[in-house]
Amino acid sequence: EVQLVESGGGLVQPGGSLRLSCAASGFTLSSFAMSWVRQAPGKGLEWVSTVSAGGRSTYYADSVKGRFTISKDNSKNTLYLQMNSLRADDTAVYYCAKWGNAFDIWGHGTMVTVSS
Amino acid sequence: EIVLTQSPGTLSLSPGERATLSCRASQSVSSSYLGWYQQKFGQAPRLLIYGASSRATGIPDRFSGSGSGTDFTLTISRLEPEDFAVYYCQQYGSSPYTFGQGTKLEIK
Numbered sequence: 001e002v003q004l005v006e007s008g009g010g011l012v013q014p015g016g017s018l019r020l021s022c023a024a025s026g027f028t029l030s031s032f033a034m035s036w037v038r039q040a041p042g043k044g045l046e047w048v049s050t051v052s053a054g055g056r057s058t059y060y061a062d063s064v065k066g067r068f069t070i071s072k073d074n075s076k077n078t079l080y081l082q083m084n085s086l087r088a089d090d091t092a093v094y095y096c097a098k099w100g101n102a103f104d105i106w107g108h109g110t111m112v113t114v115s116s
Numbered sequence: 117e118i119v120l121t122q123s124p125g126t127l128s129l130s131p132g133e134r135a136t137l138s139c140r141a142s143q144s145v146s147s148s149y150l151g152w153y154q155q156k157f158g159q160a161p162r163l164l165i166y167g168a169s170s171r172a173t174g175i176p177d178r179f180s181g182s183g184s185g186t187d188f189t190l191t192i193s194r195l196e197p198e199d200f201a202v203y204y205c206q207q208y209g210s211s212p213y214t215f216g217q218g219t220k221l222e223i224k
Binding site for chain 1: 149151153155160161162163166167170172173204206208211212213214215216217218
């Protein structure tokens with residue numbers, strides 16, 4: 001079964017850092033581009049970042065550029081999102097998604113709360 | 117950046133009725149890289165339509181997508197109780213891969 005499981009969310013103070021993980025099963029991560037999408041409480045979906053299948057090309061929303069870094073470890077079949085200089089408006093559920101035909105497989109999400 | 121505008125914001129219909137949801141792009145979406153997603157409360161989004169008109173795996177044929185360029189439509193031919201949810205369109209042809217603000221489909 002194709003599955004994505006996120007972890008690493010939690011409560012962090014403004015200015016802090018957090019690393020999210022997304023463990024993939026049922027498919028090979030190296031064959032697909034992968035993305036992070038977030039959803040603030042009560043709000044819509046916001047694309048955050050995408051990494052190419054091989055991991056060499058990365059893309060970011062302006063709102064996170066310079067603060068977040070996407071990467072993948074194909075040997076561990078795991079996607080990451082390193083988040084630095086976190087702000088209150090980064091508070092959201094973060095989903096990882098596989099890019100096959102559009103974003104065709106999604107994880108259940110992990111909650112990140114930025115608050116003092 | 118391509119801005120996607122969905123209308124209406126909320127659609128109130130009854131089971132068995134036909135639903136028509138609109139997604140308009142601020143500029144042409146390349147190669148019809150337009151997707152539709154359904155999200156129920158407390159759940160992750162689910163892909164319904166990709167490439168503007170192709171149904172994703174396991175999606176019932178009452179869901180259909182159409183359009184090209186800047187105007188796209190999701191149609192649900194006969195609403196089932198489980199179809200009441202929020203629907204998002206997304207363009208994935210050029211970064212940033214933006215989403216529309218969503219249409220809430222509620223029971224009348």
